[in-house]
Amino acid sequence: MAYSTFIALAILLAQVPPPAANLNALLKRIEDRYNSTRTLKSEFQQTMRIAQGRQVSESGVLYLRKPGQMRWEYSAPAGKLFLSDGKQIHYVTPAARRVEVSPMKESDDLRAPLAFLLGKMDFQRDFQRFEHSMSGALWKIKAFPRSSKSMFEYVEFLAAADGTLSLVAVAGRDGSTMIYSFQNEQRNLPLAAGLFQFHAPEGFEIVTLRSEP
DSSP, X not given: OOHHHHHHHHHHHHHSOOHHHHXXXXXHHHHHHHHTOSEEEEEEEEEEEOGGGOEEEEEEEEEEETTXXXXXXXXXXXXXXXXXXXXXXXXXXXXXXXXXXXXXXXXXXXXXXXXXXXXXXXXXXXXXXXXXXXXXXXXXXXXXXXXXXXXXXEEEEEEOTXXXXXXXXXXXXXXXXXXXXXXXXXXXXXXXXXXXXOOOOTTOEEEEOOOOO
């Protein structure tokens, strides 16, 4: 290699930010993208991994609306619904003809951590440590929560260079993992308020869950 070429290459490499700086810049792009999102619609595939290697996959459409509203509308299984109006969660299980109602802030469901998309997203505030690697053109980020009382052990993200999230995996402290993959994301659509209002299905048992004292 010619000396001049070596010097040019050395200068070029010196200008490349270290991996931590690259990661911080990406986290900022993710924050900017979702903090500026007022509503969101996306197709999702949900995979739950539980004890003994069992795995359950479901799918549907996710709607988000700030502040604090989310609707997970399932097509498989049909009729299943996870709905938050910002204060309460309604979880509809058609097979059991049952609706469980709980305060959103007390929910131990592994969909609840995704509520960070509905608030002011701040990685440095919510997470104490990050690990990262590349998966093809996507960044794979593993984030560990600051609070030892968190219901999850870590959250893993797959993010494109522009900050778009295509996968979020939530590892629960009970050993279970909930994986959400997203596609066809649409931001800032007009979403009707009625999407986030609960209407009890006829003939379903409604059970209000209360936290332990």
